[in-house]
Amino acid sequence: MAGIYVYSDNSELNGELITLARTSGQEVCAMALSDADAAEIVKFGPDTIFILKGQNPIAESYTGAMAKLLTDQDASVFLVGATVRGRDIAAQVAAKVRCGLISEAGNLTFKDGAVQANRFMYGGLTEQIETGKALTAVTIPSGKYQSVKNESVKSVVVSMTVDTDPRIRLLGSSPVVKEGADLSKAKRIVCAGMGFDKKEDLKIAEDLATSMGAEVGCTRCIAEDRGWMPASTYIGISGAVVKPDLYLALGVSGQIQHTFGVRDSKVIVGINNNEKAAIFNVVDYGIVGDLYEVAPLLTEAVKNS
C-alpha cells in the first residue's frame, strides 16, 4: 500500500519517525528486521509493520529487500533514522529504486504527495531547501522530533522471508569503550582544538573547565591524530554529538564535521587567534586571541565572578 515507509536500527528513532510520519495523514508503514524489533515498534502504532526476515545479521544486507518492498508497495516516502547504518541503508536503497535522498533533513513537511525539507551545507553556513515529488528517501537525525506512543492503533503485522546480501560477512563486534567524560549529558563543555601546541597544555582547558563546572572534550585531530585524549571525548559527526547549555571552543578552527556535533548547544563561544576561523561563523560570542593568554584570564574571571 502506498504511504510513508519508516526504518531505523535505533528504537527511539523509530518512535520519532513514526510520530513524524503520522503528520502526513498518509498510511504509516514501519520496517523491522526481527520479531523483537517489531515488538518495540508496535508501541508507536504504525498502521502496518513489515517484518523482513533474512539470513545475514547485518542490517545493510537488507537494502535489496527494502528497495523491493518500497517498489512493490508504491511507497511515497522512505524515512530513515540518520544513524551510521541508516545513512548507508538510505543511500543504497535510494540508488536501487533510483530516487533522490535528502540527507540529515530538518523541517520536513508532506504536501500533495511531495516532501520538502531543509539541510545544512558548508558546515552550517548555508541551508538548502529540497523537494522530492516522486518517491524520496529522507534521513532524519535523532532528537529532532518528538516520539509519541500510540497503542490505540492495532498495527497489521506482515512477516516475510527475504533475500539478504550474503557478500558482507560479520566477523564480530566490540563495544566502544567510553573513557573520559560523558559529554552527551554535560551541561557545559570546554573543547580543546588544534590551537594547543602540546599535550601538557591541555591543563589550560582542564583548569577552565574546572572553574565553570564543565567537562573537557576535544576535536577529532586531538584524539585521533595526536592521541592526546580518548577517542570517546572527541566531538563531531563521527564522534560525540552534544547539546550542552554552554559550549566553549578553545583553539578550534570549526570544520564542518566538528561544528555539526555542537549545533544544538544553547550558547556557543569561540576563542581562536585566527579571526577568519570558521568557528566564528557559528558562535554566539567570540574573542579573537591567543588561547594561551585568553583562557587563563577567563579561568580567573570565572572564579572571581
Added chain:
Amino acid sequence: MSKIIVCFKWVKAEDDLRIDPATLNVDLSKAKGKISEYDRNAIETAKLAADASGGEAVALTYGAADAKASLKDAMSRGPKQAFWVNDQSAESADGFVTANVLASAIRKIGDYSLIICAEGAADTYAHQVGPRIGAIMDIPVISFVKEMKIEGNKLTAVRKLENSFEQVEVELPAVVTVLPEINPAPIPGLKAVLDAGKKPVTEFKIQDLELDQDDITRKTEVASFKGCSTSRKKIMFTEGDTKERVNALVAALKKEGVL
C-alpha cells in the same frame, strides 16, 4: 595491475563564501576550490592500500572546468594517474547523478579491485555517493570504516557505529567509505608536487559515458539555497585589552544564565 580507485570532490572553500546579511544570498564566485578534507584521507588510504596490495592507486573526480586544478593536487598525494569527468552538470548534481556518473566512469576505467570514497563531502556532507556507487555497480559496500586490511582477494574492515565497532569482511571488488581517522593525510612534499605534473590525466565528457538523460537528471529539486539565518548572535568582543574582553564575555554568559 588492478586499480584502487579513489573518488574525490573539488569543493568550494567555505571560508571564502560571501553571504549578504540582508538577503542571505550566497556568492560562491569568489570562493577558491579545494579537495574536500575527508577526501584527502581517502586518497592516502588508496595510496597505502595500493602500496600494501600491489595495486595501482588512481584518482577520479566529477567536476566542472575549475576542477582541473584538483587533478595535480590529488596526484601529488600518491595516485599514479587521474580521471576527470569534466562537465558543468557537476555543479548542480545531486547524489543520484553524481553516483551514476562516477559508477559509469569506473566501469569505463575498468580493471578495479576497490573503490574508496570518504564518508561524505565537505560541502554537502550528505554521505550518499559511496554506498550509491556500490548499489549501482552491484558490488558490496562497507561504510564508515576506521581500519582496513587487504589480503589477497579479501578485505577486512572495522566500521565505527554509534556504540560499537563492527568487524566485517568482503571479497573484492568492493566499495569502502572511510572515516578521516583511518589514516592521516600528509601534506605532499615538493618532489611529490613536481612529479604529479608528469602523471597522466584522462578526461571524460558525459557523452563518453553510457548514461541516459534520466541518469543525469537530479531527483530532488533545490527550492532555495541561502545563507543560514543562524540564531547565533556572533557577538565579538573587540573592545579593550584581553582582560576587559574576557570580563565582557563572562558578563554575557552570566546574563545568558549558562555560567
